[in-house]
Amino acid sequence: MDSLGLIWTLSTTTWIIPAALIGLVWGILGGALPGISASITMALLLPFTYTMEPVTAIVLLASVYIGAEYGGSIPAILIRTPGTNSAAATVIDGYEMKRQGRAGEALGISLWSGFLGSMFGLVMLVTMTEPLSWLALAFKPxxxxGLGILGLSVIASMTGGSLVKGLAAAVxxxxxxxxxxxxxAGINRFTFGVPELLGGVExxxxxxxxxxxSELMVQSGASELYELKExxxxxxxxxxxxxxxxxxxxxxxxxxxxxxLTPGGGGSIAAFLSYNEARRWSKEPETFGKGSIEGVAAPEAANNxxxxxxxxxxxxxxxxxxxxTAVLLGGFLIHGLLPGPRLFEQNGDVVMGLYLGSFVAIVGQLLFGILLLPVCVWLVNRPRPYLAGFILALILSGVYTLDHSLFHVGFVLAMGLVGYLMRRAGFPFLPLILGVVLGHMVESSYRRSLVLSGGDHRIFLEDPIAVGLLLVSxxxxxxxxxxxxxxxRRARQVAKPLELKETHP
Amino acid sequence: MNKDLASGLLLLALAGGYFWAAETIPNSMLDDAFGPRGLPVVLAGLLAFLALILVLRGVAGLRTVTADAVANDEEDDGEPDAALPRALGFLLIGAAYVVALPWLGYPVSIALLIASIALYERARRDWRLPAAAIFGGVLFWLLFNKLLGVAQPSGVLFSALFS
Structure with a gap:
C-alpha cells in the first residue's frame, strides 16, 4: 500500500508523466534517425537534465531509451538501415515485408512486440531489483x-574486443x-590552474x-540520402x-x-539470438528471411x-x-545519486518514479509509435548535412548550459577527438565512461577504508562482501x-595457411 | 604503423606525462597512508604496462581479435585515409564556434555553425542553406534564451549594436 501511495503522490506532484512522454517522443525520433543510437539520443538530452528534479531527469532519460528501441526499427523496416544497433536483426524480415508491400504490418508487429517486451522487462525489473535493497545495510567502504573494481573489471573484460584495450580505456x-x-585531503590534482577543473571533470x-x-565525426563526409516517397x-x-x-x-x-542481465550483452546480441531461436522453434522456419512476421516479432521483443x-x-x-545505461548512470550522478544497494534505502522515491515513468512510456509507446510515424519518415528524408549541423548546434549549446562555460564546450570537442581515435583504434567506450563515473567512489572508499584501519590492508579481507566481489573481478x-x-592462437592458425600459400604459390 | 603499435605508443606517452604531472602533486597535513599521489602513480604504472603490451603486440603483429573483428578490421582498412583530416575539419568548425561565440553572440554564431557544417558536409549551395542557418539561429536562441532561460552569450558585436 505504501508503494501505491508513493506512486500516486509522485504522479500527482511531480513532472514524471510529462517527462516520460517527452522522453518517449524524443527517443522515437532519435532512434529513427540512422546513425543516431539510443545512447547518443540520451546523451544529447543529458545537459538539459541538470536543472530538473532528480526523479524527472531519470524518468526522461529512461523513457528516451524505451522510445529509441522502437524508433530504431522504423528505418530498419523502411529503408533497410537500422536506426539503432539493436534493430539490425529486424532488417532481415522487416525490410523483406516492406518490399512485399507489408511495411505497415511489419511496423505494427514491431510496435506490439516491443510493447510486450518492454512490459515483461519492466515486471522483471521491479521483481528482481527490489529484494536487493536489503544488501544496503551490509555495505561498508x-x-x-570491491563493487567499483568489479564494475570496472567486468565491463573492461566483457565489452568485446581485447581485454588489454578494455583495461587501458578503464585506466x-x-x-x-x-x-x-x-x-x-582536498589537494588539487591535474588542474593546471584552470578554475573549471577544480571541481573535477563532469x-x-x-x-x-x-x-x-565522435559519432558525428565518424559520419562526416557520408553522402547517403534516403528517399521514402510512399x-x-x-x-x-x-x-x-x-x-x-x-x-x-x-x-x-x-x-x-x-x-x-549480462554485462556487455545489449539489445543487438539479444535480437540476433532470439531471431535464431525463433527460427529454430518456428512451425514455418522456411519463411525466415522472406518476410516472416515471427522474424520481426522476436528481435523486437528482445531488444525492448x-x-x-x-x-x-x-x-x-x-x-x-x-x-x-552508462548515460543513464550519468543522469543519476548529475543529481548526486549513486545507483547500488543504498539507492533503494535512501532514494526509494526515485526508484519508484522510474518504475512509474517506464510504465507510462511503455503504454504511451503504443499511441506515439503510430502518431509519430509520419514525422519519423519526414526526418529520415532530411538531407544529412543539415541534420549534422543541427545536432552539433544542439550538443554545443546544451553543454554550455551546464555551467555557462566555454571551457566545457572546448573540453567536449577534445573528448570528441578522444572518442574518434578510440573508435579508429578499436577501444571500447564503456570502460572509459565507467572509469570516469566510478573513479571517485573507488578511490574514496579505498582510502577511507585505510583511514579506518590505520593503513592496514587486511581490512579488505575482513569484509566478506569485498572479498567476494574482488574474487569475482x-x-x-x-x-x-x-x-x-x-x-x-586461433588467429595465428588461420594466418599460417595463408602465409604458406603466399610463399608457395 | 598498425593500430596496436600507434595506440600503445600514444598511451605510453600519456602514462609518462600523467606520471610527471602526478609527481608535482603537493603533500598535505591531512594525507592518509595512500595520499593524493597514490592512485595517480598506480594508474600511470598500470597504463604504461598495458601500453607496453600493446606496443609489443603491435611489433609482433599479434592480433587478439575475434573472427568477427577480423572482418571489421578488413573493412576498417578499406576506409579512406582522408577520414582523420575530415573528422578534424569537423572538429575545427566546432572550435571556431567557441572562438566566435563571445564576439558574434549566440544567434549569429549558431547560424554560422549550422551553415558551415552543412557546407562542409556537401550540402547544395542553394536558398536552403541560408534559410536553414537563419531558422536554426532563431530556433536555438528561442529554445535556450527564452524557453529554457539559459543566457547564452549575446556577444561583443551584438551588444555594441544594440547599446
Missing amino acids: TSYF VGLMIATVGADPI PVLVMVGVFAL KIRVRLPSWDVMKRLKRSQFIGCIMGLFEG TVASTTLIPLLSFGIPSSNS FGFIVFSLGRDIREA
Whole structure:
C-alpha cells in the first residue's frame, strides 16, 4: 500500500508523466534517425537534465531509451538501415515485408512486440531489483571499493574486443576522474590552474563528447540520402496474428532478460539470438528471411526487453552493462545519486518514479509509435548535412548550459577527438565512461577504508562482501585473458595457411 | 604503423606525462597512508604496462581479435585515409564556434555553425542553406534564451549594436 501511495503522490506532484512522454517522443525520433543510437539520443538530452528534479531527469532519460528501441526499427523496416544497433536483426524480415508491400504490418508487429517486451522487462525489473535493497545495510567502504573494481573489471573484460584495450580505456577513465580535489585531503590534482577543473571533470562532458560528437565525426563526409516517397500507416496485428506471434515473442523476452542481465550483452546480441531461436522453434522456419512476421516479432521483443532488464544490474550494483545505461548512470550522478544497494534505502522515491515513468512510456509507446510515424519518415528524408549541423548546434549549446562555460564546450570537442581515435583504434567506450563515473567512489572508499584501519590492508579481507566481489573481478580478468589468448592462437592458425600459400604459390 | 603499435605508443606517452604531472602533486597535513599521489602513480604504472603490451603486440603483429573483428578490421582498412583530416575539419568548425561565440553572440554564431557544417558536409549551395542557418539561429536562441532561460552569450558585436 505504501508503494501505491508513493506512486500516486509522485504522479500527482511531480513532472514524471510529462517527462516520460517527452522522453518517449524524443527517443522515437532519435532512434529513427540512422546513425543516431539510443545512447547518443540520451546523451544529447543529458545537459538539459541538470536543472530538473532528480526523479524527472531519470524518468526522461529512461523513457528516451524505451522510445529509441522502437524508433530504431522504423528505418530498419523502411529503408533497410537500422536506426539503432539493436534493430539490425529486424532488417532481415522487416525490410523483406516492406518490399512485399507489408511495411505497415511489419511496423505494427514491431510496435506490439516491443510493447510486450518492454512490459515483461519492466515486471522483471521491479521483481528482481527490489529484494536487493536489503544488501544496503551490509555495505561498508571496503564493499564499495570491491563493487567499483568489479564494475570496472567486468565491463573492461566483457565489452568485446581485447581485454588489454578494455583495461587501458578503464585506466584512462580513472585518470580523468582524478582531476580536481582529491577525496580525502582536498589537494588539487591535474588542474593546471584552470578554475573549471577544480571541481573535477563532469562525466556528462565525457559522455557527450565520446558518444555523440565522435559519432558525428565518424559520419562526416557520408553522402547517403534516403528517399521514402510512399505513405505508410502502422497496422497493429489482428487477434489471430497475435496468437501466432506468441512463441517468438516469448523467446525474445527470455533472450532479452538474460542479455539485459549480462554485462556487455545489449539489445543487438539479444535480437540476433532470439531471431535464431525463433527460427529454430518456428512451425514455418522456411519463411525466415522472406518476410516472416515471427522474424520481426522476436528481435523486437528482445531488444525492448533489454531496455528494461539492463537497468537491473545498474540499479542493483551500479554497473551499467551498455552505453545507454552508462548515460543513464550519468543522469543519476548529475543529481548526486549513486545507483547500488543504498539507492533503494535512501532514494526509494526515485526508484519508484522510474518504475512509474517506464510504465507510462511503455503504454504511451503504443499511441506515439503510430502518431509519430509520419514525422519519423519526414526526418529520415532530411538531407544529412543539415541534420549534422543541427545536432552539433544542439550538443554545443546544451553543454554550455551546464555551467555557462566555454571551457566545457572546448573540453567536449577534445573528448570528441578522444572518442574518434578510440573508435579508429578499436577501444571500447564503456570502460572509459565507467572509469570516469566510478573513479571517485573507488578511490574514496579505498582510502577511507585505510583511514579506518590505520593503513592496514587486511581490512579488505575482513569484509566478506569485498572479498567476494574482488574474487569475482579477478575471475572475470582471468577468464577474459584466457579468451584473448585462445583467440590469438586461433588467429595465428588461420594466418599460417595463408602465409604458406603466399610463399608457395 | 598498425593500430596496436600507434595506440600503445600514444598511451605510453600519456602514462609518462600523467606520471610527471602526478609527481608535482603537493603533500598535505591531512594525507592518509595512500595520499593524493597514490592512485595517480598506480594508474600511470598500470597504463604504461598495458601500453607496453600493446606496443609489443603491435611489433609482433599479434592480433587478439575475434573472427568477427577480423572482418571489421578488413573493412576498417578499406576506409579512406582522408577520414582523420575530415573528422578534424569537423572538429575545427566546432572550435571556431567557441572562438566566435563571445564576439558574434549566440544567434549569429549558431547560424554560422549550422551553415558551415552543412557546407562542409556537401550540402547544395542553394536558398536552403541560408534559410536553414537563419531558422536554426532563431530556433536555438528561442529554445535556450527564452524557453529554457539559459543566457547564452549575446556577444561583443551584438551588444555594441544594440547599446
